[in-house]
Amino acid sequence: MNYLKKLVQIIKKNRRIVVATHIDPDADGISAALSCGYLVKHYKRRIPTFFCHSQIPRKYGFVLSNWKFVRQLPEFDLLIAVDSAAISRIFSDVDHSKAGILDSKSIINIDHHKSNTAFGSLNIIREKVSSACEIIYTIFRDLNIKIRRPLAEIFYCGIYSETGGFVYPNTTHETLTMASELVSLGVEPGPISKKLNAKTLSGTLLLSEVLKTIVIEDSVGAMHLTQNMLKRCNAKMVDSEHFVSFLQAIRNVRVSLFLREEKEGTRISLRSDGIIDVDELAARFGGGGHRLAAGVRVKMSIKEAKIELLRAVRQDFRRLRRNK
Numbered sequence: 001m002n003y004l005k006k007l008v009q010i011i012k013k014n015r016r017i018v019v020a021t022h023i024d025p026d027a028d029g030i031s032a033a034l035s036c037g038y039l040v041k042h043y044k045r046r047i048p049t050f051f052c053h054s055q056i057p058r059k060y061g062f063v064l065s066n067w068k069f070v071r072q073l074p075e076f077d078l079l080i081a082v083d084s085a086a087i088s089r090i091f092s093d094v095d096h097s098k099a100g101i102l103d104s105k106s107i108i109n110i111d112h113h114k115s116n117t118a119f120g121s122l123n124i125i126r127e128k129v130s131s132a133c134e135i136i137y138t139i140f141r142d143l144n145i146k147i148r149r150p151l152a153e154i155f156y157c158g159i160y161s162e163t164g165g166f167v168y169p170n171t172t173h174e175t176l177t178m179a180s181e182l183v184s185l186g187v188e189p190g191p192i193s194k195k196l197n198a199k200t201l202s203g204t205l206l207l208s209e210v211l212k213t214i215v216i217e218d219s220v221g222a223m224h225l226t227q228n229m230l231k232r233c234n235a236k237m238v239d240s241e242h243f244v245s246f247l248q249a250i251r252n253v254r255v256s257l258f259l260r261e262e263k264e265g266t267r268i269s270l271r272s273d274g275i276i277d278v279d280e281l282a283a284r285f286g287g288g289g290h291r292l293a294a295g296v297r298v299k300m301s302i303k304e305a306k307i308e309l310l311r312a313v314r315q316d317f318r319r320l321r322r323n324k
């Protein structure tokens, strides 16, 4: 059976539907979940429950409008997981033990991560597509479901963000065609990019602190953020979401590491210009993402994590040189 038919059949036959996005949600994850809400609404005439283990950053409030995410997983028959490479991206470590209850449920898995573990009963994984939103947009188009505002805006936010405003290498002819179609449906690119790029003053002060920690060696850049800096600037962790792009934008920096001190360990964002595959590198530490952008959490201090990660990068560089 064609996957679209199967998708519609699964949505139609299940009663209690939960749409879930990943921990530390970004615009693509949130928008992908909301757009699936519209898909469910189309066939069931009611909205599903939206689940995210983390709080939704306030700056995405305008995408949510009056829809809400719950942080406690309710009883359900069908889980639609979006933008999540594995079930562990949806549930915290603690909740993860509950993953057993998923075995008996229907799961639709819609994602664009190469490392996706195909954990669904229906897997719609397109690793070459820019964003989860782009995949879902195609589903709407192929099912001939009319897209109106605000759904058009939701799609646009996801695609815009995940392509860094249509500049990352994942931006394709199809991506731009979709963006153009969405604009023809009434999306206004100017105000949306203003909202998505808006920074808080405390976040901007935090950026200035973080940038002072930059160290560059052999085209690898590293910088870090401590809990103390957050306190000093009265800022929140979410304020630092895009900081790594400032490091990666420096001429001659080919690989970037941004280390953030968390309560239990360090979270690292990785960027590459393509010289090495940071998805593969992050996977060695239990993380993942994409070839050029990935992330990982380790139970180490910033200092230890920096040493370990830099060692891994250098290992990749040496392997490259050997294979030349």
Ligand SMILES: [Mn+2]
Pocket (backbone or CB within 6 Å): 028, 029, 083, 112, 131, 132, 162
């Ligand atoms: Mn995504």
